[in-house]
Amino acid sequence: MKKLADEIDNANSIAVLTGAGVSTASGIPDFRSANGIWQEDQSREYYMSREYFHKDPEDFWVKYKEIFRLKLLKNYAPNHVHRYLREMEQKGKQISIVTQNVDGLHTAAGNQHVIEYHGNLNTATCPACGMQYPLVHVMTEQVPHCIQAGCGDILKPDIVLFGDPITKHDEAEAAVQQADLLLVMGTSLFVSPFNLLPVYAWDGRKPSGLINRESTPMDDQFEFVIHADLSRTIKELKKEG
Template identity: 65%
Template sequence: MHLETAAKMIADASSVTILTGAGVSTASGIPDFRSTNGLWTADEAREYYISNHYFYKDPVDFWQKYKDIFRVKLLKDYGPNHVHRYLRDLEVNGKQITVITQNVDGLHTLAGNEHVIEYHGTLNSATCPNCGSSYDLPHLLTAETPVCEKCVHVLKPDVVLFGDPITEHDKAEQAIQQSELVLVLGTSLLVSPFNMLPEYANSLGKPSILINREPTVMDELFDIVIYDDLSKIVQQLQK
């Protein structure tokens, strides 16, 4: 019954804001960093190494650990899965879709969604902290420690590191304001301030749906909550 209600809510909404987490990308082979068995729980030191502080302290070792932890060399082997394509299909079929994603893999954009807010940045580029020049993924893979071709400073990845400010929160809230429905997919809602967005939607009285593999601490905020494999649920929603 929950699934049928969710399908009707999605069908009836002309504009949907979709919040996505690691559970959307796992079907593409990208590990879930924060689930119960995720990589972050295996080694809390990763948060130290993937930080603004450590980048400036030891940029050479930072890049070595960053590339290893995020499997940057494998990014080119990953592609959108049917969950990404489902969200693109909603847009193709005439809905106004905004995706606000915690994921840094760039797969929503690769799938073709036009309005993607990369809340935590992207693995696919880096910027020179000295002159502001931007570089794409192929350049980042040319050397162990990628540097700016113009001023030879070590590049800083465009991922939001621990200690970096979140710059997209206001834009995310604006998208929620303008939508008829909020759909949350594949996130544990443990990371702040991203997890303030469902609270914001609730404060505005926006209808909302959560689909996740396991319960979250914010389940009571949602009108519909479905615990199941996201890939399976999306296939059922498509029917």
């Protein structure tokens, strides 16, 4: 813990990869841990796919809003883990956050450089005309439609569905390669190609740390590995720093 805190203190630029474990303290369910929501019902992956959206967009939206608890999204707020990253930025460090989370809480916490690897729940876009709509419009009807004159198409949420291309990978890779230190927090590193990002730090032989409640398939790619509750670990790091 002390060695990792020293690395954080000494780094001028830090790339931070985050997953669901960062947002659980805000009340948002963990999706991919051993007890996560995807483990409850594997069919959710099919329903949250590009294929299913095009097959049955109306039922897709019913299931999407239920699975992601959209009506509760406005009740979530950044927690002390999000604020810790913002505090480092305020101290003059260059912080680049690459997040798997789609809740928008890193941006809400005030971080300036956030790469939302899997998109964001707060907006949806019309596939026909490209008009983007905020969450308030998405929640006005069970199946949100475009209201532009002559359009009326069913909106598609601005998250990466199963089967969608990842458009942010090159930007995320560059953030990792340009940083002095890689810090990975609250992710199981099961999802590809996101789990390839730590390899770029390992290949470059730069310091890297992993903080996650459970072990991951990528543990051996890190110099520092801490298996513990993320919230408590961040508090300990702040004491050591």
